[in-house]
Amino acid sequence: MxxxxxxxxxxxxxxxxxxxxxxxxxxxxxxxxxxxxxxxAEIAKLIGDAGIDVRTAVRKRESLYSELxxxxxxxxxxxDAMAANPILIxxxxxxxxxxxxxxxxxxxxxxxx
Numbered sequence: 001m002x003x004x005x006x007x008x009x010x011x012x013x014x015x016x017x018x019x020x021x022x023x024x025x026x027x028x029x030x031x032x033x034x035x036x037x038x039x040x041a042e043i044a045k046l047i048g049d050a051g052i053d054v055r056t057a058v059r060k061r062e063s064l065y066s067e068l069x070x071x072x073x074x075x076x077x078x079x080d081a082m083a084a085n086p087i088l089i090x091x092x093x094x095x096x097x098x099x100x101x102x103x104x105x106x107x108x109x110x111x112x113x
Contacts, residue, residue: 003096040083049100
């Protein structure tokens, strides 16, 4: 089963999600998205495929979110900000042949295992 995880090794939720995949016999392709950021189009596709809205995919707790005044930003402005500053992308996104999920909460990944 081919799968991917957009991973930040410093994030406990991301590490736990990676462990969940491995505990279920899945060795995903690990994409450290801060080192290899997805394009704006890839971010938009992840969000659409996960069935969430753009605002759900933004890390509002990052200081950069406030510094860039993104609270009132449009979806296009949020996508531009995430593409330019991948730290603003909520994590982790998980892709399997059964679908895409933002693992917040982690249990949402069970739907695509």
